[in-house]
Amino acid sequence: MDDEIHMSISIPTDDDGYALLKCEYCGSFFKGTPADLQDDGVLNIFCPSCGLISDSYVTDDVLELAINMTTNLVNDMIYDAFKDLERHNRKNSIIKFKAGKKPHHEAEDPIRSGIEALEICTFPCCKRTAKIKPLLKMTGAYCPFCGVKNYEIE
16 A cells, blocks of 8 residues: 555646745745746745745645645545444444544635736846736845845836
8 A cells, every 4th residue: 555645736827827926934925937936047936025035935825725635635534444444343243333424525726826916027137037016126126036136127
């Protein structure tokens, strides 16, 4: 029996091909293209707002979906184990065991790209683009790919 369980969550992109990210430190949202975010040349992703490197840029929607998917899977596995125990204890057993009703599944709502009030900005230091808040575009933002503070963003 294989003890590993693999689950995947597809994170959608918006119409321009950008995926939504959230800084775990300041809570600021920004977007990057999957190609830029997964590029081996990019060692760390910096938050455009606070400039810090976060361990995870997972949004609350993705986290909630992952928790719900895991909860549903674990509940199904426990129910199946109890159902097997119920079947094996039916015949000539002193102890009777009932598995009960199948557990209720948590909603696994699909993820939406969300937050459309972000603008595409080209960072001259890396020649890459990201979507950031319009206010950051005016006041300056940290490049998500190298961490340099840019005051003149295109």
